[in-house]
Amino acid sequence: MVKVKESRASWLASVFGLLALYSLGIVTPLETIDSYLGGVNVTNLLQAIFALLAIFFFNDSVRQLANIPRVSWTYYAPLxxxxxxxxxxxLIEDKRPTAANFIFPRMEQLATAAYSGIYMLALLFTVLRLVYMLRHKAKGLLAVFAAGMIVVAVACACHLTYVVLFHFTPWHEFALAIGSWFYRLFYLGLSVTAASWLILFLSKHLPRLRLWMTDALWLTALRIRVNADRSLFKPAWDFINETLEDGIYKSLIRLHNHEVTKLEAFPEPIKNRISRIEAKLGARI
Structure with a gap:
């Protein structure tokens, strides 16, 4: 994926999201993963951290996509x-053996309740902050996105209620009934959110990709072919790490420097195409 302004945060969100799914034991058995970490359910902790980081960076990607300024003191609060x-x-006692429902049998321990509650509180804070940031821009797809986030927030609130009631009151059955809604609401909300965000992202950037993708690929290939850089990986890295316009601008500079340094002019068809790209870039600027 060629970098656009918010794509770095999106990539990080995707990476941490995949790591969170992997630590659930979907690909490799949970017992196998956890055995490498001591067999004391460290995978549960990693899953919570990865999921929180995924939501955190996803939040930042959407913030940038919607052009919402960062609120400094709350930005890093979930971390x-x-x-x-x-x-x-x-501090949780008797963390063995490895189990997918690691939390439930140990909920009577204060450390377990604090661990699970703080995790859900951080998720809830991140989601509600995002909904709050979108309050003036929640129209169309952004409104659908915000609705999905609200469902996720309700899911987190259900889990928090379950933790508090189960640990601090005798109403265990009632707590379990509320907690059972967490996964249903959480994945429903995430599905709505992810679908609306993907459509919004593509609708915003597809015209830009169509306009610049061919030129960016052609310039990158030309830099590699004429050996305009010290490293063969440099052109591809610039293509991935820069925005499309910045990558094209950098490629044009590299190619002009190559002509001056090597005292070799490009053939006329190549020079004409470079001139057309420069004219198009100048018109956009």
Missing amino acids: LSIPIMITCFA
Whole structure:
């Protein structure tokens, strides 16, 4: 994927999301993964951290896509929960054996309740902050996106209610009934959110990709062919790491520098195409 302004945060969200899914034991058996980490359910902690990071960077990607300024003091607040979660997890007693429902049998421990509750509180804070940021722009697809986020927030609230009621009250059955809604609401909300965000992202950037993709690929291939860079990987890296317009601008500079340094003019068809790209780039600027 060629980099656009918000794609780096989107890539990070995707990577952490995949790591969170992997740590659930979907690909490799959970017991196998956890055995490499001591067999004490560290995978549960990793899954929570990866999921929180995925939501955090997804939030940042959407913020940039919607051109919403960053609120500095709240931006990194959810990440502060990670060291607290690690500390609470370390205090949980009898963490063996590996189990997908690691939390439930240990919910009577205060450390378990704190670990699970802080994780859900961080997710809830991140989601509600995103909904709040979109409050003035929630129209069309952004409204659908915000609705999906609200469903995710309700799911997190259900889990928080379950943790509080199960640990601090005798109403265990009632707590379990509320907690059972978490996964249903969470994945429903995420599905709506992901679908609306993907459509929104593509609708915004497909025209731009169509306009510049061919030129960017052609310039990158030309840089590699004429050996305009010290490293063969440099043109491809610029193509991935820059925005389309910035990557094209950098490629044009590299190619002109190559002509001057090598004292070799490009053939007329290549020079004509470079001139057309420069004219198009100048018109856009």
